[in-house]
Amino acid sequence: MSQVKTYGFGFNPKETNHHFLIEIPTGNAKITVYERFNWDQDEQVSDLNDKDKKVILSKTKWNKVKNVIKKEFNRRLKGEGLSAGDFDSYYVPLERLYGKELMLLLWAIENAEVGVIDLAIKNWLGLSPEERWWLFTMTNASTGHYSDNRGWRIALRYALTENPVDNKLAGSFVQRLF
Template sequence: MSYKKEALGFGFLPSESQHHFLVKIPRNIMDYVIIYERFQWRDVQESEDQPIDFMSDIPKVELSKHKWKQIEDALKVEFNERLKKEQLPVGKWRIGQVPVQRLFGKEMVLLAWAIEDCDPSVIPSAIKNWLGLSQEERWWLFTMTNAATGYVSDKRGWRKAIRYALTENPIEENDKQMSLFDMAINREIDK
């Protein structure tokens, strides 16, 4: 299979857009995985990490490595299926920095926000519910949450709502989660 373009990480094409998310995965199990939203890609040697600019790179979420390990496979499978359809190389998580295409990044951060302060036992429910949402629903939820509480330390309001929506709304294995938009419409009809 020949690929049209060379992508970095998970679908990031710096020649098309500088906007991306950068996942910083530490080697030490006690350190935190940090996800940054970035608007600039710096050309560095392949062996070098992207320099983090604390004035412009926005830390969105920190996760314990334990929690990250519970979601990384679901993220990889979801994103790689879509990359294959676009005839782009698949990505993989590795120690260090992994760039993620901006729309994938929004979806990833949404899931990370849902689990950042939850009990690890509900993470499988969060993953199922996240997978039950369409891409567009994930983007919309990210946008709404990001507008109100998009920084690493903002853990109130929309961030709490996302956690409850994805971790405390379990779906059955064979059922698809009802769209959030469908639920809102049904509530209006029932009034």
């Protein structure tokens, strides 16, 4: 059986056109993440609209999280028998569920101090993928546009950056409740 052709982090346009796209400019320019519903193999810039922007993040903050994200997603892609992804291109697509998880972490740190990003990463890693998807859905429903810095977006920042991690309580949030 041959390996399925995917782009970026697990995105297979033969399954769905719904994906997230990270625009990673060179230098210190900010990164932008879009949620998209169209895929054009040849020209990705044709469908980059302001209404589809989810976050604009400083390169400093991006550099603090990108390797952890890459490691987490590639571990799971390997388990699914898919090719590993990398953030080495100007445009990097992500399968929609990976994109939702990415957004959760990026929304949490977009207006946070750089010094709390490590705590946000630990808390993000402590959530199961399903918990990340649910939190994304709740946040996106009310404050999903990049300029919506209120409500659930603020709650995410506090939940992931000010909630201390206790290594004795390893496991998912739901497991810790019971």
